[in-house]
Amino acid sequence: MRVLLADRVPEALGLLAGDGAAIPVAGGTDLLVHWPVRIDAHDRTYVDLSRLEDLKPLRWSDRELVLGGLTTYWDVIQDERIGREFPLLVRAARQVGAIQIQARGTWAGNIVNASPAADGVPVLMAYDAVVVLESGRGREEVPLDHFYTGYKEMRRRADQLVVAIRIPRRPYSYQVFEKVGSRRAQAIAKVGLAVTRSDAGWRVVAASMAPTIRRCPMLERLLEQRVQVAHPGDLVPAITQDVSPIDDVRSTAEYRRRVMARVLYDDLRETCGWP
Amino acid sequence: MTLSIGFTLNGKAVSMEADPAERLLDTLRYRLGLTGTKEGCGEGECGACTVYLDGLPVNSCLVPTYQVRGARVETIEALDPVQLGPFLEQGATQCGACTPGVVMTALWISAHPELLETHTVRELMAGNLCRCTGYDGIVDAVATTIGEVGEGGRGKGEA
Numbered sequence A: 001m002r003v004l005l006a007d008r009v010p011e012a013l014g015l016l017a018g019d020g021a022a023i024p025v026a027g028g029t030d031l032l033v034h035w036p037v038r039i040d041a042h043d044r045t046y047v048d049l050s051r052l053e054d055l056k057p058l059r060w061s062d063r064e065l066v067l068g069g070l071t072t073y074w075d076v077i078q079d080e081r082i083g084r085e086f087p088l089l090v091r092a093a094r095q096v097g098a099i100q101i102q103a104r105g106t107w108a109g110n111i112v113n114a115s116p117a118a119d120g121v122p123v124l125m126a127y128d129a130v131v132v133l134e135s136g137r138g139r140e141e142v143p144l145d146h147f148y149t150g151y152k153e154m155r156r157r158a159d160q161l162v163v164a165i166r167i168p169r170r171p172y173s174y175q176v177f178e179k180v181g182s183r184r185a186q187a188i189a190k191v192g193l194a195v196t197r198s199d200a201g202w203r204v205v206a207a208s209m210a211p212t213i214r215r216c217p218m219l220e221r222l223l224e225q226r227v228q229v230a231h232p233g234d235l236v237p238a239i240t241q242d243v244s245p246i247d248d249v250r251s252t253a254e255y256r257r258r259v260m261a262r263v264l265y266d267d268l269r270e271t272c273g274w275p
Numbered sequence B: 001m002t003l004s005i006g007f008t009l010n011g012k013a014v015s016m017e018a019d020p021a022e023r024l025l026d027t028l029r030y031r032l033g034l035t036g037t038k039e040g041c042g043e044g045e046c047g048a049c050t051v052y053l054d055g056l057p058v059n060s061c062l063v064p065t066y067q068v069r070g071a072r073v074e075t076i077e078a079l080d081p082v083q084l085g086p087f088l089e090q091g092a093t094q095c096g097a098c099t100p101g102v103v104m105t106a107l108w109i110s111a112h113p114e115l116l117e118t119h120t121v122r123e124l125m126a127g128n129l130c131r132c133t134g135y136d137g138i139v140d141a142v143a144t145t146i147g148e149v150g151e152g153g154r155g156k157g158e159a
């Protein structure tokens, strides 16, 4: 294996463009689990991002919060202003592994790793985050809810880096993040949910419920139209249209649908005036 | 292919050639002779390999050595043995496999007591697994090093 080191973004972009199959390494908390240390024959090329100082800081403007391409969970947990304005980012970050993972894992890495069970992606999506991609050919912006095209497939070319994540600032009248797992810490979600409400409307985002993390348009419409829901079962038809969970080692499809209905119902009951 | 890197290890400058696939855990243990840092799972789950990287606890099994170039690394060997007192007194160690990692995270917490305004000891210790002690001794030892048993201490944790 080869690792190419870069100190500046343009340099890293040049290295990626020069080797069509090179893999960027950020915090390494996904990649190192499968690191080729135990493999004898490997011919992969990696491009190290960890020293790209320009990707580290997060920025605020009047209209948005911009996470850097290397912003970590711990950076966000430590930021009091994020805790006030985007509490779900902090809540989700605190659920990712534990401090040792939070200190290294990045939001961009979570997006590109594209796990259907990720914790960072659902809250970003519920805040209408936009992925900023850069390559030698220029910049491109893709709303996170249009980023994934299938299981581990996304609108990112191999020569593009996620250099920033833009999150619009809006007053939220409702926001909740739920991670149902086997234990509180260091567990992969069986069902993940992020729900927000602002002037832009309701956002319902489900994790571990489909090949990709995704918004749930039928549930969002149901909330928008203030449909009366008498018990969790009333949510199941919309859930069935919005997502397609599977049976796997962590859980079954049926369990996931029922848990999602129950958790949503309990969360939204008061706000929506359901019985 | 090897990479030339320099970093600060326990306060001293180190420079070396590293294989690109080399993990910091192996560099520390097998090339630099610092065997205090342990390997449990090798997958980021157990925390036995916890070291500080630029002041934050990380799993050295998940850090490629080339990534510490220019950085500050501290291992259990840098600590003053006196700091272990509360762990021995509270029965926070049995087989000892988890202990170096536990102590690294615990002392990081005691160095940052402000974290306890937002976190419990249990949440901050959640990345360090222990198969022997049942955690209460560990949580009490951390509380003792911080000098306040009670809030965030035994039984009140969230993790």
Ligand SMILES: Cc1cc2nc3c(=O)[nH]c(=O)nc-3n(C[C@H](O)[C@H](O)[C@H](O)COP(=O)(O)OP(=O)(O)OC[C@H]3O[C@@H](n4cnc5c(N)ncnc54)[C@H](O)[C@@H]3O)c2cc1C
Binding pocket: A023, A024, A025, A026, A027, A028, A029, A030, A031, A032, A033, A049, A069, A070, A095, A096, A097, A098, A101, A104, A105, A106, A107, A108, A109, A110, A111, A112, A113, A117, A118, A119, A120, A160, A161, A162, A163, A186, A187, A188, B043, B044, B045
């Ligand atoms: C013990 C353990 C527990 C975990 N717990 C959780 C959890 O609870 N919830 C959760 O969601 N995840 C969890 N993870 C997974 C992981 O920590 C996160 O997905 C993390 O956000 C990955 O970020 P990273 O910087 O470490 O990624 P890396 O491993 O460096 O990279 C991940 C992927 O993203 C690509 N990439 C990284 N940065 C960029 C960039 N800027 N541009 C383009 N591509 C990029 C890489 O090429 C790779 O494909 C856990 C991992 C471990 C080992």
Ligand code: FES
Binding pocket: B038, B039, B040, B041, B042, B043, B044, B045, B046, B047, B048, B049, B050, B059, B060, B061, B062
């Ligand atoms: S050996 Fe590194 S976390 Fe278990």
Ligand code: FES
Binding pocket: B092, B093, B094, B095, B096, B097, B098, B099, B129, B130, B131, B132, B133
């Ligand atoms: S003392 Fe044995 S694993 Fe913790």
